[in-house]
Amino acid sequence: MSLAIKAQHIANSHLNLKLITPTNKTDFTNTKFRPKPIYRSNPLIYSHKTMQTTTSHSVQNLSIKSSLIEPDGGSLVDLVVTESQRGLKTREAESMPKVGLTKIDLEWVHVISEGWASPLRGFMRENEYLQSLHFNCLKMKDGSIVNMSLPIVLAIDDETKERIGSSFNVGLVGPSGDIIGTLRSIEIYKHNKEERIARTWGSTAPGLPYVEEAITPAGNWLIGGDLEVLEPIKYNDGLDHFRLSPKQLRKEFDRHQADAVFAFQLRNPVHNGHALLMNDTRSHLLEMGYKNPILLLHPLGGFTKADDVPLDVRMEQHNKVLEDGILDPETTIVAIFPSPMHYAGPTEVQWHAKARINAGANFYIVGRDPAGMGHPTEKRDLYDPDHGKKVLSMAPGLEKLNILPFRVAAYDTVDKKMAFFDPSRAKDFLFISGTKMRTYARNGENPPDGFMCTGGWEVLVKYYEGLQTEETTQQPAAISP
Amino acid sequence: MSLAIKAQHIANSHLNLKLITPTNKTDFTNTKFRPKPIYRSNPLIYSHKTMQTTTSHSVQNLSIKSSLIEPDGGSLVDLVVTESQRGLKTREAESMPKVGLTKIDLEWVHVISEGWASPLRGFMRENEYLQSLHFNCLKMKDGSIVNMSLPIVLAIDDETKERIGSSFNVGLVGPSGDIIGTLRSIEIYKHNKEERIARTWGSTAPGLPYVEEAITPAGNWLIGGDLEVLEPIKYNDGLDHFRLSPKQLRKEFDRHQADAVFAFQLRNPVHNGHALLMNDTRSHLLEMGYKNPILLLHPLGGFTKADDVPLDVRMEQHNKVLEDGILDPETTIVAIFPSPMHYAGPTEVQWHAKARINAGANFYIVGRDPAGMGHPTEKRDLYDPDHGKKVLSMAPGLEKLNILPFRVAAYDTVDKKMAFFDPSRAKDFLFISGTKMRTYARNGENPPDGFMCTGGWEVLVKYYEGLQTEETTQQPAAISP
Numbered sequence: 009m010s011l012a013i014k015a016q017h018i019a020n021s022h023l024n025l026k027l028i029t030p031t032n033k034t035d036f037t038n039t040k041f042r043p044k045p046i047y048r049s050n051p052l053i054y055s056h057k058t059m060q061t062t063t064s065h066s067v068q069n070l071s072i073k074s075s076l077i078e079p080d081g082g083s084l085v086d087l088v089v090t091e092s093q094r095g096l097k098t099r100e101a102e103s104m105p106k107v108g109l110t111k112i113d114l115e116w117v118h119v120i121s122e123g124w125a126s127p128l129r130g131f132m133r134e135n136e137y138l139q140s141l142h143f144n145c146l147k148m149k150d151g152s153i154v155n156m157s158l159p160i161v162l163a164i165d166d167e168t169k170e171r172i173g174s175s176f177n178v179g180l181v182g183p184s185g186d187i188i189g190t191l192r193s194i195e196i197y198k199h200n201k202e203e204r205i206a207r208t209w210g211s212t213a214p215g216l217p218y219v220e221e222a223i224t225p226a227g228n229w230l231i232g233g234d235l236e237v238l239e240p241i242k243y244n245d246g247l248d249h250f251r252l253s254p255k256q257l258r259k260e261f262d263r264h265q266a267d268a269v270f271a272f273q274l275r276n277p278v279h280n281g282h283a284l285l286m287n288d289t290r291s292h293l294l295e296m297g298y299k300n301p302i303l304l305l306h307p308l309g310g311f312t313k314a315d316d317v318p319l320d321v322r323m324e325q326h327n328k329v330l331e332d333g334i335l336d337p338e339t340t341i342v343a344i345f346p347s348p349m350h351y352a353g354p355t356e357v358q359w360h361a362k363a364r365i366n367a368g369a370n371f372y373i374v375g376r377d378p379a380g381m382g383h384p385t386e387k388r389d390l391y392d393p394d395h396g397k398k399v400l401s402m403a404p405g406l407e408k409l410n411i412l413p414f415r416v417a418a419y420d421t422v423d424k425k426m427a428f429f430d431p432s433r434a435k436d437f438l439f440i441s442g443t444k445m446r447t448y449a450r451n452g453e454n455p456p457d458g459f460m461c462t463g464g465w466e467v468l469v470k471y472y473e474g475l476q477t478e479e480t481t482q483q484p485a486a487i488s489p
Numbered sequence: 490m491s492l493a494i495k496a497q498h499i500a501n502s503h504l505n506l507k508l509i510t511p512t513n514k515t516d517f518t519n520t521k522f523r524p525k526p527i528y529r530s531n532p533l534i535y536s537h538k539t540m541q542t543t544t545s546h547s548v549q550n551l552s553i554k555s556s557l558i559e560p561d562g563g564s565l566v567d568l569v570v571t572e573s574q575r576g577l578k579t580r581e582a583e584s585m586p587k588v589g590l591t592k593i594d595l596e597w598v599h600v601i602s603e604g605w606a607s608p609l610r611g612f613m614r615e616n617e618y619l620q621s622l623h624f625n626c627l628k629m630k631d632g633s634i635v636n637m638s639l640p641i642v643l644a645i646d647d648e649t650k651e652r653i654g655s656s657f658n659v660g661l662v663g664p665s666g667d668i669i670g671t672l673r674s675i676e677i678y679k680h681n682k683e684e685r686i687a688r689t690w691g692s693t694a695p696g697l698p699y700v701e702e703a704i705t706p707a708g709n710w711l712i713g714g715d716l717e718v719l720e721p722i723k724y725n726d727g728l729d730h731f732r733l734s735p736k737q738l739r740k741e742f743d744r745h746q747a748d749a750v751f752a753f754q755l756r757n758p759v760h761n762g763h764a765l766l767m768n769d770t771r772s773h774l775l776e777m778g779y780k781n782p783i784l785l786l787h788p789l790g791g792f793t794k795a796d797d798v799p800l801d802v803r804m805e806q807h808n809k810v811l812e813d814g815i816l817d818p819e820t821t822i823v824a825i826f827p828s829p830m831h832y833a834g835p836t837e838v839q840w841h842a843k844a845r846i847n848a849g850a851n852f853y854i855v856g857r858d859p860a861g862m863g864h865p866t867e868k869r870d871l872y873d874p875d876h877g878k879k880v881l882s883m884a885p886g887l888e889k890l891n892i893l894p895f896r897v898a899a900y901d902t903v904d905k906k907m908a909f910f911d912p913s914r915a916k917d918f919l920f921i922s923g924t925k926m927r928t929y930a931r932n933g934e935n936p937p938d939g940f941m942c943t944g945g946w947e948v949l950v951k952y953y954e955g956l957q958t959e960e961t962t963q964q965p966a967a968i969s970p
Contacts, residue, residue: 135883141691142638142835142880144624153885157623198873203691210622210684212693354623392679395619402620402628404885 075267076258076368077408080154081127084254084366087189087235088121098238101179101190105172107164107231108181109188112222115310116160117180117188118241118346122253124363127154131162133232134197141207144358145404155405157358158350159208162191163199165227172196178231189237199230209352210391215384217313218350241346247323251309252343254367260341261368266302268293270371270412271364273378275308275316275349276442277325277468279460281417281426283334288428289373289412290339303340304369308360310348313381315446319344321471328463353380353391354399361400365409374400375414425458450476556748557739558851558889561635562608565735565847568670568716569602579719582660582671586653588645588712589662590669593703596791597641598661598669599722599827603734605844608635612643614713615678622688625839626885636886638839639831640689643672644680646708653677659712669722672714680711690833691872696865698794699831722827728804732790733824735848741822742849747783749774751893752850754841754859756789756797756830757923758806758949760941762898762907764815769909770854770893771820784821785850789841791829794862796927800825802952809944834861834872835880842881846890855881856895906939931957 089097109117119125127148132140137159139146144157164172172178177192205219206212214220242248252260261269270289274282286303293301305326309319317325323344330337347363350356356379361372377393378400384390397413400406418437420427429437440448440459448455449468459465570578590598600606608629613621618640620627625638645653653659658673686700687693695701723729733741742750751770755763767784774782786807790800798806804825811818828844831837837860842853858874859881865871878894881887899918901908910918921929921940929936930949940946 135879138835138876138880139883142625143883143885145885147883147885200691200873202694203872206687206691206693210681210687212687213683354619391684392681398616399619399623402616402624404624404626404628404634 076261076269077365077370079123079126079254079366080362080405081148083126084258085120085123085126085129086253086255087123087129088237088240089189094238097190097236098187100177101187101238104177104179104190105175106181107162107168107172107178107191109162109183110222111183112218112311112348113162114182114188114241115346115348116162117235117237118251119310119363120160120235121189121237121241122255122346124254124345124347124366125156125160126254126366128156128160130191130235131232132160132230133195134230136232137161137197137230141204143404144355153405155358155362155403157355157362157403158352159204161199161204161230161232163223163226164196164229164231166229168227169196169229169231172231177233180235187238188241189235191231191233191235194231194233196229196231199226199228201226201228208350208355210355211383213383213385216351217381218311218348218352221311222348245320247309247320247344250323250342250344251346252341254363257304257341257343258368261302261304264302264339264341265300266368268296268298268301268371269304269369270301270373271304271306271361271367271369272373273306273308273345273360273364275312275322277317277322277445277460277464278305278329278335279426279440279445279464280334280458281419283329284417284426284428285373285415286335288415289371290336293371301339301371303335304364304367305335305340305342306345306364306367307342308349309344309346312349313351316349317446317468317471321467325464325467328467329461332461332463334461334464349379351379351381351390353378354395355379357396357400358403358406361403361406361409361411365406370408371410371412372400373412373414376416419456419459421456424456446472557742557750557849558846560604560607560735560847561843561886562629564607565739566601566604566607566610567734567736568604568610569718569721570670575719578671578717579668581658582668582719585658585660585671586656587662588643588649588653588659588672590643590664591703592664593699593792593829594643595663595669595722596827596829597643598716598718599732600791600844601641601716602670602718602722603736603827605735605826605828605847606637606641607735607847609637609641611672611716612713613641613711614676615711617713618642618678618711622685624885625836634886636839636843636884638836638843638884639833640685642680642685642711642713644704644707645677645710645712647710649708650677650710650712653712659714668719670716670718672712672716675712675714677710677712680707680709682707682709689831689836691836692864694864694866697832698862699792699829699833702792703829726801728790728801728825731804731823731825732827733822735844738785738822738824739849742783742785745783745820745822746781747849749779749782749852750785750850751782751852751854752785752787752842752845752848753854754787754789754826754845756793756803758798758803758926758941758945759786759810759816760907760921760926760945761815761939762900764810765898765907765909766854766896767816769896770852771817774852782820782852784816785845785848786816786821786823787826787845787848788823789830790825790827793830794832797830798927798949798952802948806945806948809948810942813942813944815942815945830860832860832862832871834859835876836860838877838881839884839887842884842887842890842892846887851889852891852893853881854893854895857897900937900940902937905937927953 120128120130136146140156140159145153146156147153176194177190178194179190180188182188201223202212205223209216272286290301290303307322307326326342329335330340357374364372374397377389377391378396380389380391382389401411416429417426418429418439420436421438422436440455445455450472452469601609601611617627621637621640626634627637628634657675658671659675660671661669663669682704683693686704690697753767771782771784788803788807807823810816811821838855845853855878858870858872859877861870861872863870882892897910898907899910899920901917902919903917921936931953933950
């Protein structure tokens with residue numbers, strides 16, 4: 009069975025994903041954030057806001073009024089041109105000077121066009137770039153603040169800049185040569201790579217994966233402007249139906265009559281410690297008075313570093329976790345977050361959280377060292393593992409989001425299962441890092457019983473076996489990253 | 490005449506500085522920012538706010554109600570213990586574990602204790618440090634935002650950390666061994682120098698002056714807490730009477746019945762281009778309807794890099810500029826800003842502006858490439874010269890300040906004077922950089938007539954002559970930096 013077919017199979021199995029029909033008439037235009045019930049005593053809950061008391065959470069089954077959190081800026085950005093305009097807009101794009109997009113650029117076009125970065129309507133102009141770089145947020149015309157921690161920018165080289173000349177608009181050409189859309193009322197400004205890297209990563213050490221992939225080889229200019237895409241971005245890798253836009257996700261949450269949505273960002277396989285945390289969070293939300301909390305299991309689908317597990321394998325693994333009942337398929341939505349990964353720790357975790365607000369999540373689970381990695385040249389973590397959740401809890405523009413800090417789960421060698429770490433019997437616990445997990449799978453060894461469901465573990469073992477076969481036969485990798 | 494005596498002489502000459510008498514009864518507790526007159530048409534004025542119309546600016550001579558801008562956080566921080574408590578507080582400090590301060594640390598103690606960094610009440614704890622590093626601002630308990638772009642932190646080494654142990658409070662010991670004050674309810678956290686440098690400077694290149702002087706040699710821990718100083722910080726260099734605190738400056742402005750205060754931050758000698766700009770700004774403020782705009786000529790007095798002109802020489806030079814009538818002594822207040830210099834461009838200029846709000850300035854003149862310098866290892870400016878004013882105009886917490894961008898002045902070779910640059914006859918203008926100016930002075934050459942007043946120029950020539958004499962006789966520098 010090919011991977012594409014497998015992925016299709018995953019989609020058709022137990023995941024709670026149905027196509028969104030245009031007959032869903034729920035009104036999303038006036039969504040409002042529902043006051044949250046009181047929950048002061050539980051140390052799990054971080055929040056900027058003092059939670060408000062509410063005793064009733066009754067959900068009317070027939071005409072549910074959406075209680076989803078408002079997107080940043082008040083309405084979701086959607087930059088896909090309408091069917092009726094497509095012909096005209098395509099001809100216009102064809103007549104403009106062209107800017108070529110890399111694979112990562114295209115991922116950002118996808119992100120912006122669907123409104124994950126709402127209220128951003130295109131690649132950043134200098135004004136937005138500087139605010140993002142210095143303040144991790146943008147000030148709107150009405151004086152309100154939205155979070156915007158990563159510069160979302162498009163680099164061009166000298167030759168392209170010269171070719172654009174004094175044109176106001178440019179056409180965007182995808183990696184395979186097809187016209188993707190346009191950038192209008194453009195502004196071209198300097199791409200000071202050193203400053204961008206230093207302020208985004210807090211390091212300029214050689215070996216930062218996104219920097220090496222997307223910044224060092226990029227041009228010395230940035231081009232900002234208003235984006236339009238001619239058609240929704242598709243990858244034709246058998247996983248597109250998992251790539252639900254924020255609008256589609258909001259419809260799904262509404263269809264599920266969700267009164268709380270808690271998002272779990274991940275770029276790794278789900279082990280039973282993750283599952284424990286997600287299930288525990290759901291229990292807490294129920295205790296808080298929510299009637300129907302829905303989990304958004306939201307693997308990142310864009311660029312990841314070479315030694316991370318590829319997206320299609322992860323999707324298959326996630327499917328097994330749901331098939332095996334480790335997570336409840338009835339209250340879980342699995343979808344792909346199309347953003348590329350920066351590995352920029354406290355700066356990036358804000359982006360991860362902000363984008364999920366736009367998708368309708370009002371609770372966000374933050375792990376130890378989110379979006380972190382080892383320092384590329386020194387023997388230490390690149391970031392203080394606690395800074396991610398601290399910075400997230402203080403970030404301007406994220407006040408409306410409830411931050412749920414990750415409780416540390418580890419393998420309890422007495423109970424033979426993943427459990428929340430109990431410092432009073434620390435010696436009973438075994439910490440299995442991502443590196444350790446990959447080493448087990450790579451060597452065909454089994455992790456301790458109860459670390460991960462069998463089906464999910466088999467997916468990983470098969471993937472690493474395949475990698476080794478490739479390595480021995482010296483073939484280029486057949487599995488796309 | 491020794492330099493100290495010279496400086497005293499400066500102070501007693503034409504500068505508009507008088508000792509503040511305790512009989513000045515003006516009420517500063519309820520200062521309010523006066524609505525600004527309309528001034529939309531002039532491109533000189535940058536402002537976050539739309540200016541409001543007001544026609545009358547009448548100043549009542551006898552019982553003037555201060556119209557000075559509010560300090561950040563609503564009231565000025567003042568951390569000097571009262572005379573009556575001094576004995577007790579000194580004994581307490583003596584009983585605490587000690588932390589030694591460097592010269593630069595002491596400058597920060599000075600800055601914090603007088604309220605330049607209001608509402609900051611001590612060296613930053615991690616919570617404040619992270620907000621400063623990531624967002625360039627602090628969120629107050631009431632949800633309001635104050636600007637805080639530079640981490641104001643105190644580093645300690647492993648040995649000091651161990652010595653402090655679990656104590657809650659520490660005594661601070663100055664570079665010459667005297668007890669300066671205390672830091673209470675301390676918090677010790679990691680000093681990740683790479684991240685601090687990268688996020689503050691947007692560069693980690695070797696050769697950043699403040700980094701080499703104050704960060705690289707510092708310890709791997711930061712200690713935050715509530716500061717108290719036992720006595721006002723003094724340097725006994727003959728210039729202390731120029732070191733007016735924000736409180737003293739506010740009294741001065743009020744004594745002058747200022748209805749607008751425009752601040753000019755500088756770390757270089759004043760040439761006629763600077764003077765043109767300051768005088769031009771005053772004219773504009775008068776046109777705007779202000780009756781008595783006061784210039785705060787505010788040289789930075791803390792750490793500067795080795796090739797900058799030392800403070801005492803600059804003070805003497807500034808005095809000549811006032812003596813020669815290039816600036817009007819009646820409407821100018823010269824005082825020393827005690828902060829050390831970071832040379833951190835757009836990040837630092839926010840600090841320079843914010844501190845002047847606390848001193849009562851509601852207009853701030855921002856230059857090309859403020860707080861900038863050449864890149865230490867590449868042949869380019871470290872910062873885009875326009876970013877300083879752009880970032881300043883967008884900075885959270887500085888909305889109440891009117892930003893006045895520097896108009897470019899250059900030497901007009903036709904009119905033989907400093908004039909605003911006219912791009913239509915660009916070839917007539919000569920740009921004389923700080924480096925060029927220092928080269929003239931060092932070589933005993935004269936700059937073109939009209940570049941700087943004769944008295945001021947002579948001060949510089951004498952300084953550089955002195956330097957050369959020292960260099961040839963191989964004596965260590967007798968002039969303190």
